[in-house]
Amino acid sequence: MRALVIHPDLKNDRTRREPTAALAEAVALAAALPNLEVAGAEVVRLPRAQPGLLFGKGKIAELKAMIERLEIGLVLVDGPVTPVQQRNLEKEWGVKLLDRTGLILEIFADRARTREGVLQVELAALTYQRTRLVRAWTHLERQRGGLGFVGGPGETQIEADRRAIDEAVTRIKRQLERVVKTRALHRSARKKVPYPIVALVGYTNAGKSTLFNHLTGADVFAKDMLFATLDPTMRALRLPDGTNVILSDTVGFISDLPTQLVAAFRATLEEVLDADLICHVRDISHPQTEEQAADVAAILANLGVSQTAAKLEVWNKLDLVPDDARAALATAAERKPGVYAISAVTGEGLPTLLTAISEILAPPRHESRLTLRHSDGRKRAWLFGQGIVTSEEQGEETTTLTVEWTDRQEKAFREL
Numbered sequence: 001m002r003a004l005v006i007h008p009d010l011k012n013d014r015t016r017r018e019p020t021a022a023l024a025e026a027v028a029l030a031a032a033l034p035n036l037e038v039a040g041a042e043v044v045r046l047p048r049a050q051p052g053l054l055f056g057k058g059k060i061a062e063l064k065a066m067i068e069r070l071e072i073g074l075v076l077v078d079g080p081v082t083p084v085q086q087r088n089l090e091k092e093w094g095v096k097l098l099d100r101t102g103l104i105l106e107i108f109a110d111r112a113r114t115r116e117g118v119l120q121v122e123l124a125a126l127t128y129q130r131t132r133l134v135r136a137w138t139h140l141e142r143q144r145g146g147l148g149f150v151g152g153p154g155e156t157q158i159e160a161d162r163r164a165i166d167e168a169v170t171r172i173k174r175q176l177e178r179v180v181k182t183r184a185l186h187r188s189a190r191k192k193v194p195y196p197i198v199a200l201v202g203y204t205n206a207g208k209s210t211l212f213n214h215l216t217g218a219d220v221f222a223k224d225m226l227f228a229t230l231d232p233t234m235r236a237l238r239l240p241d242g243t244n245v246i247l248s249d250t251v252g253f254i255s256d257l258p259t260q261l262v263a264a265f266r267a268t269l270e271e272v273l274d275a276d277l278i279c280h281v282r283d284i285s286h287p288q289t290e291e292q293a294a295d296v297a298a299i300l301a302n303l304g305v306s307q308t309a310a311k312l313e314v315w316n317k318l319d320l321v322p323d324d325a326r327a328a329l330a331t332a333a334e335r336k337p338g339v340y341a342i343s344a345v346t347g348e349g350l351p352t353l354l355t356a357i358s359e360i361l362a363p364p365r366h367e368s369r370l371t372l373r374h375s376d377g378r379k380r381a382w383l384f385g386q387g388i389v390t391s392e393e394q395g396e397e398t399t400t401l402t403v404e405w406t407d408r409q410e411k412a413f414r415e416l
Contacts, residue, residue: 001035001036001037001073001074002037002039002070002071002072002073002074003030003036003037003038003039003072003073003074003075003076004038004039004040004041004042004063004066004067004070004072004074004075004076005023005026005027005030005038005040005041005042005076005078006041006042006043006044006063006075006076006077006078007019007022007023007026007041007042007043007044007078007079008044008046008049008054008055008077008078008079009022009043009044009045009046010046010048010049010079011045011046011047011048012047012048017255017288017291018288018291019043019045020043021287021288022043022078023041023042023043023078025078025254025255025288026041026076026078026100027041028205029076029078029100029103029104029107030076030103032107033103033106033107033110034110036074039070039071039072040066040070040072042063042066044059044063050085051082051084051085052084052085052088053085053088053089053092054077054081054082054085054089055089060089060092060093063075063093064092064093067093067094067095072095073095073096074095074096074097074098075089075093075095075096075097075098076097076098076099076103077097077098077099077100078100079099079100079256080099080100080101081097081099083131083132086099086132100256101128102128104254104257105121105124105125105128108121108124109121109122109125115179116176116179116180116183119172119175119176119179120176122172123169123172123173123176126165126168126169126172127169129165130162130165130166130169195236195244195245195246196243196245196246196276196277196361197234197245197246197248197274197275197276197277198237198245198246198247198248198275198276198277198278198279198357198361199248199250199272199275199277199278199279200212200247200248200249200250200279200281201250201253201272201278201279201280201281201296201300202252202253202280202281202282202283202296202314202316203252203253203254203282203283203292203293203295203296204251204252204253204254205252205283206252206281206282206283206292206316206317207281207283207316207317207344207345208249208250208252208281209249210344210345211281211314211316211342211344212233212235212247212249214344214345214347214350215237215247215350215354216235216236216237216247218233218235233248233249234246234247234248234249235247239354239357239358239361240351240354240355240358241358241362242386242387243358243361243362243363245276245357245361248272248275250272253295253296253299254295255291255292255295257295257299272300272303272305273303273304273305275309276310276361277310277311277312277357277360277361278300278305278309278310278311278312279311279312279313279314279357280293280296280311280312280313280314281314281316282313282314282315282316283316283317284315284316284317284318284321284329284341285317285318285320285321286317293313310360311338312338312339312340312353312356312357312360313336313338313339313340314340314342314353315329315333315339315340315341315342316342316343316344317343317344317345318330318341318342318343318346318348318349319343319345319346319348329341330349338356340352340353340356363406363407363408364406364407365388365404365405365406366404366405366407367390367402367403367404368402368403368405368410369400369401369402369403370383370400370401370402370403371398371399371400371401372398372399372400372401373397373398373399374397374398374399378416379413379416380399380401382413382416383401383403383413386405386409388403388404388405388409389401389402389403390402390403390404
């Protein structure tokens with residue numbers, strides 16, 4: 001299907017984004033849907049939104065001519081469109097129309113693979129549909145047949161449709177509760193394994209999955225498109241100091257993320273709340289990287305992530321930065337505490353990043369003095385193998401070792 005992407009640039013919009021970059025992101029969103037060809041894209045500047053049609057009559061006629069000339073079958077409006085505006089514009093242009101929320105829901109519905117992901121998308125879509133049904137489907141305000149024994153003189157069609165959606169929402173919520181309980185059991189089981197969790201978060205298409213694959217050797221779907229990853233993935237990772245951690249890849253964030261999706265994916269994103277360390281991955285080559293970082297920070301705050309939570313900022317896609325700017329960017333990252341410039345594709349900067357993660361997650365160590373018999377060769381070899389011996393004093397019958405170890409290492413030693 002051929003699509004036309006329109007970004008309404010409203011002068012009185014407080015959250016107004018740079019129109020060219022916003023249109024480019026909207027085109028990238030459209031490209032993320034299979035079987036959709038973006039045949040045209042345009043920024044439409046508006047002094048204010050028209051209540052019934054969004055655009056003025058002259059612009060509507062101009063866009064209709066473009067739709068007919070380009071043989072458009074779907075118009076994507078990068079912004080909120082009221083149900084009344086959607087109905088009227090579809091009637092004027094004779095094509096299907098989706099607003100930004102509807103488009104993102106379509107992408108999520110196409111990409112979700114796990115049972116939980118599918119249910120969450122269905123829940124968000126039903127919530128979205130219900131608002132449109134309540135506000136816009138005025139043509140359904142007619143009476144159904146009935147004897148009037150229940151609900152007065154009869155039930156209007158819109159009330160029946162609303163009730164059907166509410167019943168579906170209740171059913172999906174029950175199914176989700178069971179899935180979430182299973183996830184909670186898995187989380188409890190992981191807590192018994194003393195491995196810290198490192199969560200990768202960031203704007204969509206920042207390169208989280210590519211970084212995840214590079215570090216863990218996994219084969220998570222990673223592509224240069226928005227929302228390539230929807231379902232969370234976890235893998236074990238061994239850090240340079242020998243510490244084992246669990247690395248979590250999460251769904252990407254986006255500006256103006258539909259509230260229905262924030263609510264629906266809250267259970268999935270609880271993995272972030274439980275993380276011992278959050279790595280905020282940024283596409284540092286993107287012209288709107290600062291705005292994207294602000295959007296991610298806002299969503300993390302909305303999820304309830306504490307400002308004091310352990311975080312690192314990872315400036316990714318260094319390989320896409322022009323050579324003359326790359327050195328300056330790397331220097332700027334070095335001067336900022338907790339910031340690391342890397343390329344998940346080439347591996348540049350990854351050793352330094354992994355060392356930093358090791359230092360943050362390193363468990364506290366304490367000093368102990370151990371006296372071993374000369375026959376305790378296995379225990380002595382184990383201690384040296386762990387790299388925790390700081391000094392050794394040989395005696396006639398015993399050896400005294402000074403070690404700096406973690407509680408877990410001490411427990412493992414006692415069990416030898």
